[in-house]
Amino acid sequence: MILFFGTRVRRRVLGSGTFHCPYCFQPRTYEQAETRSWIHVFWIPLIPLGGAQEEVQCTVCGGRWAPAVLQAEPLA
Ligand SMILES: [Zn+2]
Numbered sequence: 001m002i003l004f005f006g007t008r009v010r011r012r013v014l015g016s017g018t019f020h021c022p023y024c025f026q027p028r029t030y031e032q033a034e035t036r037s038w039i040h041v042f043w044i045p046l047i048p049l050g051g052a053q054e055e056v057q058c059t060v061c062g063g064r065w066a067p068a069v070l071q072a073e074p075l076a
Pocket of ligand 1: 021022023024025028058059060061062063
């Protein structure tokens with residue numbers, strides 16, 4: 001029997017809204033998501049590797065930022 005296993009990253013969307021994107025320098029919509037690596041066997045995730053990481057992604061430029069970017073004030 002051939003055993004297929006490895007690691008995959010799963011992404012779970014937590015929410016969305018608007019923020020000031022540091023790259024676009026414009027108010028943009030974002031998607032907040034949680035990513036976590038899993039050990040999978042036959043493409044079924046079995047064991048999570050480490051903690052989940054949250055990220056905020058700008059839906060326009062695709063830039064990924066730490067969730068702290070949501071608290072950042074736009075530069076005048
Ligand atoms: Zn952007």
